[in-house]
Amino acid sequence: MQEEKILVLGGGLAGCVLAHELQKYNSKVYLADDFFEKSSSRVAAGIFNPILAGHKRVTWRDSDFFDFFPLYYKSLEQKMKTNFFHPMPMLHFLDSIEDQNEWDALQTGKPISNWFSIFNEKISSQFNAQFGAVKIHGTGWLDTRLFVQETHAYFKAHHKFIAHKIPQNEIKVKQNGYEVMSEFYDKIVLCTGEMEHKDGFFTYLPFKPVKGEILDIEFKGSLDPIIYHKKVFLLPIQNQMARVGSTYIWDKLDYEAEPTSIDFLNEKLSDFFKLPYTIKHVHASLRPATNDRRPYLGEHPSYKNLYIFNGMGSKGVSMVPYWAKQLGEFIFQEKPLDKDAWIGRVRG
Numbered sequence: 267m268q269e270e271k272i273l274v275l276g277g278g279l280a281g282c283v284l285a286h287e288l289q290k291y292n293s294k295v296y297l298a299d300d301f302f303e304k305s306s307s308r309v310a311a312g313i314f315n316p317i318l319a320g321h322k323r324v325t326w327r328d329s330d331f332f333d334f335f336p337l338y339y340k341s342l343e344q345k346m347k348t349n350f351f352h353p354m355p356m357l358h359f360l361d362s363i364e365d366q367n368e369w370d371a372l373q374t375g376k377p378i379s380n381w382f383s384i385f386n387e388k389i390s391s392q393f394n395a396q397f398g399a400v401k402i403h404g405t406g407w408l409d410t411r412l413f414v415q416e417t418h419a420y421f422k423a424h425h426k427f428i429a430h431k432i433p434q435n436e437i438k439v440k441q442n443g444y445e446v447m448s449e450f451y452d453k454i455v456l457c458t459g460e461m462e463h464k465d466g467f468f469t470y471l472p473f474k475p476v477k478g479e480i481l482d483i484e485f486k487g488s489l490d491p492i493i494y495h496k497k498v499f500l501l502p503i504q505n506q507m508a509r510v511g512s513t514y515i516w517d518k519l520d521y522e523a524e525p526t527s528i529d530f531l532n533e534k535l536s537d538f539f540k541l542p543y544t545i546k547h548v549h550a551s552l553r554p555a556t557n558d559r560r561p562y563l564g565e566h567p568s569y570k571n572l573y574i575f576n577g578m579g580s581k582g583v584s585m586v587p588y589w590a591k592q593l594g595e596f597i598f599q600e601k602p603l604d605k606d607a608w609i610g611r612v613r614g
């Protein structure tokens with residue numbers, strides 16, 4: 267029997283991880299991307315963190331995701347012979363005696379206690395940290411831009427990459443499959459991020475995109491490889507460069523940074539960071555978030571073999587590998603999808 271051809275449309279973080287995952291079942295996986303410079307994956311800081319420090323609680327499904335994705339990304343590093351996964355501790359600065367007491371009380375008996383410890387070492391004089399800090403474990407960052415770039419190069423080297431915008435109204439529904447740019451595919455998975463709610467087979471799904479902004483700064487001095495956090499994060503990237511973010515904006519849904527957001531990020535950074543710095547770039551993009559803040563996975567209610575993999579919101583790095591594995595098992599082994607992520611929770 268001839269092997270099926272599968273098209274993964276959209277080569278951001280979600281499409282790239284899924285394309286690698288589907289290759290475990292099928293060698294004819296094609297990846298298409300239009301290189302949208304302001305896509306979420308090209309702008310993201312890529313931080314993974316099992317704690318919502320401001321709320322003092324763990325993130326949704328912390329153990330499911332955090333037990334899974336580190337080895338997953340490491341195996342992709344080996345597959346593509348590149349280094350894009352960077353585990354790195356995070357220091358969350360505290361802002362009052364009450365804050366200290368509350369973190370102290372969380373040290374025993376609560377799920378969050380697995381993920382942090384009170385930081386008892388001396389904090390560098392580069393920071394205002396009069397109330398101390400907690401050290402969060404399991405944190406780090408994925409260089410999402412590099413990961414996407416390397417995955418495109420990998421599929422290109424195997425003659426399985428389509429460098430094109432493919433508007434979904436150009437996907438022709440055929441008997442037992444789909445025609446795209448004169449090629450026949452047995453299956454298509456749509457991974458177009460926040461574009462899906464504007465131009466897609468799945469526009470009926472309630473997306474709720476969120477704009478986010480990030481600064482690239484150059485600072486004078488040197489920083490340890492630690493992510494620092496207090497209302498905003500400071501992520502040292504290389505030499506004297508760092509990223510600072512990020513914002514959440516629900517009303518002005520474009521790809522332009524708001525002047526007020528730059529002020530906000532500057533103000534929050536200056537609250538704890540004492541080294542002089544200059545802003546080199548400001549990035550803005552839209553996170554592909556959903557109404558109920560859960561991902562969208564599944565097969566189209568009317569079109570067979572047409573799937574969606576989307577809705578990764580602000581936690582794409584930690585969620586995507588876990589859900590990519592599930593979608594692969596659903597497509598090739600007919601295993602049911604987790605009800606929290608299955609699109610069947612929304613009426614078509």
Ligand SMILES: Cc1cc2nc3c(=O)[nH]c(=O)nc-3n(C[C@H](O)[C@H](O)[C@H](O)COP(=O)(O)OP(=O)(O)OC[C@H]3O[C@@H](n4cnc5c(N)ncnc54)[C@H](O)[C@@H]3O)c2cc1C
Nearest residue numbers: 276278279280300302307310312313432459478581582583
């Ligand atoms: C400011 C900001 C900071 C963030 N920080 C973090 C963070 O620290 N940690 C974290 O986990 N997540 C973070 N995120 C969220 C993260 O970026 C997303 O969860 C993730 O990147 C979504 O990936 P995606 O592939 O679904 O979407 P996208 O990255 O949008 O990818 C979709 C891709 O599809 C392509 N495409 C769309 N339509 C077509 C078409 N018709 N034809 C061809 N190609 C098409 C686009 O060019 C794009 O490459 C952040 C997001 C923002 C905006």
